[in-house]
Every structure is written in structure tokens, then in C-alpha cells.
Amino acid sequence: MKKNKFFLFIIIFLLALIIPFTHVKAASDNYLQKVKDKGTLVVGTSADYPPYEFTAKENGKTKYVGLDISIAERFAKDIGVKLKIRNMNFDSLLVALETHKIDMVIAGMNPTPERKTSVAFSKIYYTGNQYMLINKSDAARFKKIKDFKGQTIGAQTGSLQYSLVKQQMKGNDVKGLAKLNDLVIALQSHKVNAVAMEEATAKAFAENNRNLKVINPGFDIDASQTGSAIGFSKGADSLVTAANKTIDEIKKDNLINKKYIPAAAKNMTANSKKKSMMNYWTYFAKGIEYTLIITVVSVFFGFVLGTLFALMRLSRSKFVHGLAVSYIEFVRGTPLMVQVMFVYFGVGAVIQSLPALVAGIIAVSLNSAAYVAEVIRSGIESIPSGQTEASRSLGMSQKETYRYIIIPQALKNIWPALGNEFVTLIKESSIVSIIGVTDLMYQMQLVQSATYKGVIPIFITMVIYFLMTFGLSKVLGYFEGKMKHA
Template sequence: MTMKKWVQAFGALLVTLIAFSGLIGLGHSVHAADDSLAKVKSRGVLVMGTSPDYAPYEFIINKDGKNEVVGMDVEVGKAIAKKMGVKLEIKQMDFDSLLVALQTGKVDMVLSAMTPTASRAKSVAFSNVYYKAKQYIIVNKNEKDLYKDKSSFAGKKLGVQTGSLQADIAKSQIPTSTQLGLAKVPDLILALKSHKVDGIVAEDPVASAYVQNDSSLAAIDGKFNLAGDDLGSAIGFPKGATSLVKVANETIAEIKQKNLFPTYLKTAGKDMAGNVQNTSMLHYWSYFAKGVGYTLLITLLAILIGIPIGTLFALMRLAKNKVVHLIAVSYIEFVRGTPLMIQIMFVYFGIGLLVDIPALVAGVIAVSLNSAAYVAEIIRGGIDSIPVGQTEAARSLGLSQRQTMQSVIFPQALKNIWPALGNEFISLIKESSIVSIIGVTDLIYQLKVVQTATYKGVQPIVVAMFLYFIMTFSLSKLLNHYERKMQHDN
């Protein structure tokens, strides 16, 4: 392809993306009147977004064989939904995806121990602060005597949750420290135990929860300088949703008047204690089994969808029609040139803004379309590997172009590309783990759930590694069987 055609293709793609961005912006233009509360009441459901890895605010327990999100924030959410006269629906995702979900209409509110910072307030309408807590630093117990407060961590490495208040205050008040930012608190705990960080900045209730359930940890008062009414935890709503904010503020006032927060924390403590009564990995087999099931389902659907689409784009790229060829090249190069994680978020949050797409469906679509681009190149390479004489011989015998491709070229190409296709299928099992960022309960997601529930970092990882190995090894053996069979048929 010439440079001019590449520029034309890139320009067309850029215009398309800009136009799509314009549609998104148009969909979020300022409303003449606030109808946010009316919409929630008409649906009968209030959708709450949260990252359930932050006990005692929000975490997961197994109740009657099913995962259930519980914690203080969930109780607040239930109270708000009750006041509105609707049901509460909880959507789970990574903490740093919550505001995107709010801005794209995936959730009605974010209740996840979020601090109403000035930067967030530019794009989010916050309720009044409903809970304030001190900021502590979690350390390994055998190193507790080395630290007194935040000043002891000058020049040290601190773990913080990505996009959190803790990340901001650690950066501003301990400027000589370095940070390791991770999306999940269990990952930070694992980093602490493996001495990747010297401490973790966390709110008092969170620090207490981990220390009480893990004898190898300790917590010290960081003595951070916290001031202002904007500090603490608040509920995030879309900009302009004043009617929702009003109901939330009324509910928060009632909860404080009745002094219900100590009760909420006490209930959360009981749930946490139930989680750690039996922390053996065997006890959590159903979690891992569910994760394996979803991982295999996503992989299977991605293969079934990706192969036909990939084959189509391979043929389009080999076509003599310049327009068809350009479309195929643009698609393949664009998909291969962007991270799968971004593609998943675009499908779920971007396209999902126009059409409500469930997380699982969005994950399958993104993984399938991503795989199709790689399958297309594999198939194209296989077709190109067949000598031109094969095509000429078939056409001289009276076979049409379609018959030649179907009966002569493609069967030979399939034998050549089978190992490469097999590698792509095996990679799909592992790459599908990225769908956990939008709340799909695949194996990686369930791994995080078990880590949060048991306060164990390494054991769930070992189990997940073993399960991934079983899946990939089994598929590898199956693919090798058919490869030997095809070679034998020669």
C-alpha cells in the first residue's frame, strides 16, 4: 500500500472516531431540566457502581452459594434506593473504571469510598460527605518498630490504590517517596508481603480490617494533614443530576441522625469474620469453578465468532478491489495496533453509551473482534504459502475461483496454519482475563474475589495458575491430535 493510501485510510478512521466522540458529547450535553430521579423511578432500579475489594466499605461474601456484595457502602446504597422506592442493582468493576461508567450512563451513582476531590468534581456531582476516617499506613508487623508516622517513609516506596485520595496525599505529603499504584487492595497487600513496597496508605477501617484478619500485618497512624469539608467519602452522580443528589443528601442526613454507621460497620465486621472462618482454597472451589466456566465460555465464543470474521477479512485483504482491500488492511492494522484492554473499554463504555451492552457481551465482542484481526493475518499467510501453480491447475480443470479456494487452496493452507491458529486459540484463554476490568466474573476476577475474602494473596494466584495451565495444556493436546491427524491424511 502506498503512503498516500495509508494517509487516506488513517484520515478516514480519524474522522470516524471524531464523529463518534461528537455523538458521545452530544449525548451528554446539558439538559434543559433534570430528569435523573424520574428516570430511575420509571425503571424501578437504581444502579450502583462499586469496586468490591475495599472491606469494610464494600467486599464480597458467599451467601447460599452465590457471590454477594456487602459492606457499609452497600447499606448506604440500599437506604437511598429504599427512599426512592426502587430496587438497588450493583455493578462491579475496577475502581479506576467507575467514573467512566458513571459518565457513560452504565451506573446511576458511584458508591465506593470515593473522595470528592476538586478534579473529580469537575465532571461528577457529589453528595455530602457521609463518612470520614483517618489515613493509616499498613506495614509488615515485623517492621512496625521502624516507622512512627508518614515522615518515616521519606525515600521509601508506598503502595496506593490507583486514582485514590491516598495516592494524592502520599504524593503531596511524602514527596520524596515513590509510589506503586495498583487497582486492587489485595494486590497491594501482596506487594507489601513480598517487600515490593514498604507500606500501604489506606483508610482506618480498611487498615483495621486487614490487620485484624492477618497476623503478619500492622497499621500505624500516618498523621497526615487532612482538612476541609471535601475530605472523606461521598457518592458520585452524573453532572446535573441534582434530584438524585438531593435524595442522597437527605438519606445521608437520616443515617447520621439515627447513628447507623456504627451498626453498618458492625454488620460488615461479622461478614468479614464469616469469610475467614475457612480460608482454604478448597472451600472456595465454587468461585474458581465459576471463573473457569466464564473463561472457557468467552474463549469458545471468541473462536466461533473470530474465525469467520477473520476469514472474511483475510479474503478481503487478498481481494483485487482496492476499496475492499483498504477496509481490510485498516481494520487489521488498527486492531493490532491498539491494546485489547482499550478495545474492551471502548465497546463497553463507548459503544455501550449508544446501546446498552451487558459486560459479558461487551467482553465477548471485543475479544472476538481482536482475535479476528490476528486470525485474518494467519489465514492470509497460509493462503499466500500455497504455490500459484495450484490455483492455475485448478482453474485449468474448470473449477471456479470459489471452488478453487474452497476445495484446493484452503484445505492445504489450513494444514500449514494449524499450529499458528492453535497458538491463537491458546492465547485467547489467557487474554480473555482482561475482561475482568469491566466486572465479568472470569477466572482472574474470581481470583481477586478470593483474595479479598480470605486476605490471602499467594494461594489464590497459585490455584489460578494451575487452572490456566490445565486449560491451555488440554487445548494444546487436542490441537496436536488434530494436527497429527491432518499430517497422517497426507
């Protein structure tokens, strides 16, 4: 009977998470008017794809530039609104579009038949070939697809290139990663033998790294899968029509070849001249600021909620106890990355104004609360029952016993474990970069994109994380020593 009640609590908890989606209604085609009413066009992109979209440093600030950004700026101007860029992983863009976190996707995306089932695409605005990026030392070995038999090929997950490698290079292992910068690092460290990319992007990386070379392996490409288009929510015909009008005007004036690509090349050249990491210290400083904000706020709410759930789990009420157990076990049984994506994309589908930073803090706080709850529970249960009996015999209430007797002693016992959870939180907060929160990990990826360097930004980020966690460990150790002598 007890087991049945426990499973009932689990079902109720899961239903509480799912029910919000039942209120999401299909929107009528007033998409264009909605964008005009709010005065902002929110565009999703993955800014690691030069010359389509990448970052440049201007007056110490991050600026999104490239062919796609220029088209997005022109489109926003044509419909009379301001442009807002949201940078995230390529394979998260369509999820963000589906949950209306963004109004459109422009990221060198190919309008494949599979994508067309859930996405409304504009006309093709640019077409490029599909190439391979290899190490120059392997130029004599690899020239065509057949030369790569048995080798490991890298490609961006969710991209046309990934599908091409899977379909046409079946004798090869495919390594899919979300960021092209990571794939280039894998190539340079010989973890992969080649990276499949769109022509212009492959040439951009090769031109800024003398150890890399571009080849045309001879992919057999369906004409319907080539070219880049703008993606909109299914049914957003008004936005598609407006975008097509802009694309027609851009093509008529040949702006892509005359203006947009030369501007992108100029920014790429400027980036290559500023490869020193000192030029990007403001990026790392901003990343540290956001990482500390996320950590401090999440520690506070994680501790408060963790204490609450610990007391609920120790409650004599079966309902309260079961609710706490259900929450703790569910959160500890699912990855933090999934929880972050669920809060931002899932809950965000209902609360569309939910910012990425707030969603990240909520997810990290809720995750931390489950672990803190178990730490506090174990500390409370470690106190001998005689302490409670003695305090009650002195006329203290249960609330006073917990406040003055149990909690202070338990806190002294669990401080090392609690401190370890707080230190871990600094590192785990890096997960929020997948939804576009500008924490330290996110800023590191921007530096990689801007400088075409992969390892050095990683090393600097690793050192910064160490300094933050080491500093916190010393502070926690100081207070632990104070408790021992109290």
C-alpha cells in the same frame, strides 16, 4: 498517490469510530425519574475495600456487603427501586459514571476538588483518618512520614491516598495499583514498604492478618478532602437531593455506627473463619464457566471475521484491500485492554444497554480477528501459484479453487499457528475482568477480598489456566496429527 489513498482509508476508519460520540446529548435532570421508570438503581463499586465494600459467601453465592452497600440498599429502598451492584476497578468507576453505565458510585470515594469538576457528590456520609499498613516486622522502623524517606509506598490508583503520598512524600517512590488486594500482596512480599489506606480498611486487613500492623503516619489532610460521599453524573441534582435525604435520615438514627459497621464486622469475621479455598470452589467454577464462554464464542467469531479480513486483504480491489489493512494494523497497534474499555465505555455510551459480558466478547473477537486474518493470509500465500493455475485449467471457478484447493491446504499449514492463537485467547480473555465480567480472574479477586489471602488464590488460578490451555493444546495436537496423515 497510493500512500495518500492508504492514509485516507485510515482517516475514514478512525472517523467511523469517533462519529458515534457526536450523537451523545447532554441529558436534562430527569435522572431520578429515569431510575424509577426502569425500576433499578445501578451502583458502581470496587468490592475490595472492607469494611466499606467487600464480598461474602452466602449459600454458595457471592454477596456484596459492607457499609457502602448498606447505604446503597437503604437509598434504593427509599426511592422505591431494586439495587443492582456492578463491581469494577476503582479507577474505572468515574468513567462508567460518565458514560452512564452506572447511576451512581459508592466506594469510599472522597469528594476532592478535582473530582467535583466532573462529578456531582452527595453530602459526606462517613469520615475516617488516613493510615498506613505495614509489615509488623517493620514496626520499629516506620512510625511517621519522615521515617519512610527513600522507601516505596503503595496506594490505590485514583484514590485520595495516592494523591497524599505523591504530595506529601516526595522523596518516595509511589507504586499505584487498581486493587488493594494486590497492594497487600506487594506489601507482604516486600515489593512496597507500606500501603496508604483509609483507617477502617487498614484496620480490617490488619485484624485478619497477624503479620500486618496499622500506623497513623500523620498526613496533613485538608478538611475538604476527607470523608466519603456518593458520586453522581454532573447535573443529576434530583438524585443528589434524594441521596442527601437518605443520608440525613441515616445520620439522624446513627445507623452507620449502630447497624452498618457492626454488620460489616460480622461478615468480615465470618469470612476469616472460611479461609479454606475449598469453601470458595464455586467462585472458581463460575470463573471457569465464563472464561470458557468468552473463549469459545470469541474463537468462533474471531475465525469467521479473520477469514473475511484475510480474503479482503488479498482482494484486487484497492478499497477492500485498504479497508482490511487499516483494520488489521489499527487493532494490532492498540492494546486489548484499551479496546475492551473502548467497546464497553465508548460504544456503551451510545448503546447503554450493552452488557459487560457482550462488550468483552465483542472486543476479544475483534482483536482475535486481526491476528487470525494475518495467519490465514500467510497460509494462503504459502500455497504455490501452480495449484491455482492447475485448478483453473480444470475449469474450476475462483470460488471453487479457494474452497476445494487453497483453503484445505492452507489450513493444514497454519493449524499450529492458529491453535496457538486459540490457546492465547484463553489467557487474554482475563482482560475483561476490568469491566466487571465475572471470568476466572474476576472471581480470583473476589476470593482474595473475601479471605484476605493473596498468593494462594493466584496459585490456584494459575493452575486452572494451565489445565485449560494444556487440555486445548492436546486437542489441537490430535487434530494436527490427523491432518498430517490425511
